[in-house]
Amino acid sequence: MLTPEERAEIEAEFPHYPNRKAVCIDAMKIVQKHRGWLSDDSLKDIGELLGMSAADLDGVATFYNLLFRRPVGRHVIYLCDSVSCWIMGSDRQCSHLTKRLGVAAGETTADGRFTLLPVVCLGACDHAPVMMVDDDTHPDLTPEQIDRILERYP
Amino acid sequence: MPEDKPLTGNMRPDGQALDREAYERAGGYQGLRKALTGMTRAAVIEEVKASNLRGRGGAGFSTGLKWSFVPETVPHPRYVVANGDEMEPGTFKDRLLVERDPHQLVEGMILAGYATGADTGYVFLRGEYKLGAQRVAQAIAEAYGAGYLGKDILHSGYSFELYLHLSAGRYMCGEETGMLNALEGKRANPRAKPPFPPVSGLFGMPTTINNVETLCNVPHIIRNGAAWFRGLSRSKDGGTKLYGASGKVKRPGLWELPMGTTIREILEEHAGGMRDGLRLRGLLPGGASTDFLTGEHLDTPMDFSEVQKAGSRLGTGTMIILDDQTCPVGMVSNLEHFFAQESCGWCTPCWSGLGWVERILRAMEEGRGQPGDMEKLAFQTRFWGSGHTFCALAPGAAEPLQSALKYFRADFEQHINEKRCPWK
Ligand SMILES: Cc1cc2nc3c(=O)[nH]c(=O)nc-3n(C[C@H](O)[C@H](O)[C@H](O)COP(=O)(O)O)c2cc1C
Ligand code: SF4
Ligand code: FES
Numbered sequence: 422m423l424t425p426e427e428r429a430e431i432e433a434e435f436p437h438y439p440n441r442k443a444v445c446i447d448a449m450k451i452v453q454k455h456r457g458w459l460s461d462d463s464l465k466d467i468g469e470l471l472g473m474s475a476a477d478l479d480g481v482a483t484f485y486n487l488l489f490r491r492p493v494g495r496h497v498i499y500l501c502d503s504v505s506c507w508i509m510g511s512d513r514q515c516s517h518l519t520k521r522l523g524v525a526a527g528e529t530t531a532d533g534r535f536t537l538l539p540v541v542c543l544g545a546c547d548h549a550p551v552m553m554v555d556d557d558t559h560p561d562l563t564p565e566q567i568d569r570i571l572e573r574y575p
Numbered sequence: 576m577p578e579d580k581p582l583t584g585n586m587r588p589d590g591q592a593l594d595r596e597a598y599e600r601a602g603g604y605q606g607l608r609k610a611l612t613g614m615t616r617a618a619v620i621e622e623v624k625a626s627n628l629r630g631r632g633g634a635g636f637s638t639g640l641k642w643s644f645v646p647e648t649v650p651h652p653r654y655v656v657a658n659g660d661e662m663e664p665g666t667f668k669d670r671l672l673v674e675r676d677p678h679q680l681v682e683g684m685i686l687a688g689y690a691t692g693a694d695t696g697y698v699f700l701r702g703e704y705k706l707g708a709q710r711v712a713q714a715i716a717e718a719y720g721a722g723y724l725g726k727d728i729l730h731s732g733y734s735f736e737l738y739l740h741l742s743a744g745r746y747m748c749g750e751e752t753g754m755l756n757a758l759e760g761k762r763a764n765p766r767a768k769p770p771f772p773p774v775s776g777l778f779g780m781p782t783t784i785n786n787v788e789t790l791c792n793v794p795h796i797i798r799n800g801a802a803w804f805r806g807l808s809r810s811k812d813g814g815t816k817l818y819g820a821s822g823k824v825k826r827p828g829l830w831e832l833p834m835g836t837t838i839r840e841i842l843e844e845h846a847g848g849m850r851d852g853l854r855l856r857g858l859l860p861g862g863a864s865t866d867f868l869t870g871e872h873l874d875t876p877m878d879f880s881e882v883q884k885a886g887s888r889l890g891t892g893t894m895i896i897l898d899d900q901t902c903p904v905g906m907v908s909n910l911e912h913f914f915a916q917e918s919c920g921w922c923t924p925c926w927s928g929l930g931w932v933e934r935i936l937r938a939m940e941e942g943r944g945q946p947g948d949m950e951k952l953a954f955q956t957r958f959w960g961s962g963h964t965f966c967a968l969a970p971g972a973a974e975p976l977q978s979a980l981k982y983f984r985a986d987f988e989q990h991i992n993e994k995r996c997p998w999k
Contacts, residue, residue: 439778481762484763504910546827
């Protein structure tokens, strides 16, 4: 069941669109914000409110990079793997991260603290290489900086 | 206002956004007032047409002409959508506009709405742009508070609602009909055209889609006039342009300059030239989906027709610089990986061909290149041309590859012959 808070946040989107189905991406983002990821049960909960099947929602969710159908860590690291960051050496930042965290790109650390995801150009190419951790953008990355940044996300 | 930099000249040096009052002090919402109190819809469209404003999303379509395609007599509701998806690798211009002067975009959208008779607008913004999202939401709230949005704006009888939609992330959301599907809560596959969005777009209703930078120019055009706007430019296309440079230049960055500023001026004066010890090998003038240019093209003015004459496209106007210590095959491999990953899978030449090309390029980088690979790559790009696919993703993917095969042929051959990447 949706919590009253989730439900209220989703319903606040209803007036912005002419039908409920159009709200489904916003709804999935809202539930993911509260629960970390979108389980089959979460999709059923959302579907009941919007009048959609879990399969319909799954079809939508699997198209989008930022909707997670599998559990992620407490913090998600989005490392830009696009061209300007590549020119500026993002391969080195990526191997530093995989070594330090002991996971490959796409995986979550054993303690559930971090998930490492490659992501498309973050629109900060003049400060390459760039990553985001949760909602924060971290520009001009060096390996030493990465170590210091990670400490801020317990 | 610094007259030669309408888009960025008023931005605060401390990185904060202009709030409504600061925006108004700089002349903000005067264009809207002028349009709503003294101009017909047709007059607004005529002014924008006369300004020679061309779309800043990459294709360079005349904005005034696009607006005129929304028929006068169609039913309501009609929509306006701002394209702030900005997932084109190497592009970082709309981020600045939404973070630092969100009211400029809001005013541009209301004017676009008025000109096309729209009832509702959506700002479609990349989900990763968290700060931009906060600031646009704040600006929308302030604009409602001041009576610039909602019912009967400035007692003109015109009403317009504006909402923010944050994307869940996929390059295809930037393609205009993919974006409409995303807004309808669907997978962002593009739609077969015709019908085109001005006739049948969002929820089947007439819809106008413009890039964020395009819309941000509109308040200035209405306030100061088309002739003034044309005068900002050094070329036939009106206005200024946000130009950027990333890669190994001394000062990567973003600059608002007259439309038609040469590549050389942007690279040497604004970006400070190449880093010490490096030479320019090539550049993508306007993001990942534009053809490479080289050192021989430095005197090309960066406008739509001149860059095309040089064999590429202005695209988003943010250049990606390739230096002589970076492997061109590796760069193209990175680009084609992006396109392969983001292909929506509808057209066979795109999803199948991109996967194949990605594997060939990866193999070359790893020393497993084969004789005949160059021909296979060239063969694939021919199926990605316009007309073979439903959207412009595949034609865009062809551009850096086909031009790299032309300009960096020896590097590809060296990878194949020596069975290794000479840069590793
Ligand atoms: C795959 C793909 C992605 C695109 N991404 C964007 C984008 O992020 N932002 C944008 O303004 N236009 C993008 N476009 C171009 C849009 O389809 C459309 O031409 C543009 O938004 C029109 O606005 P304009 O006339 O103001 O340039 C993309 C096109 C394709 C094919
Ligand atoms: S060209 Fe590629 S991205 Fe575009 S519709 Fe076809 S398969 Fe999808
Ligand atoms: S390429 Fe990494 S931020 Fe643009």
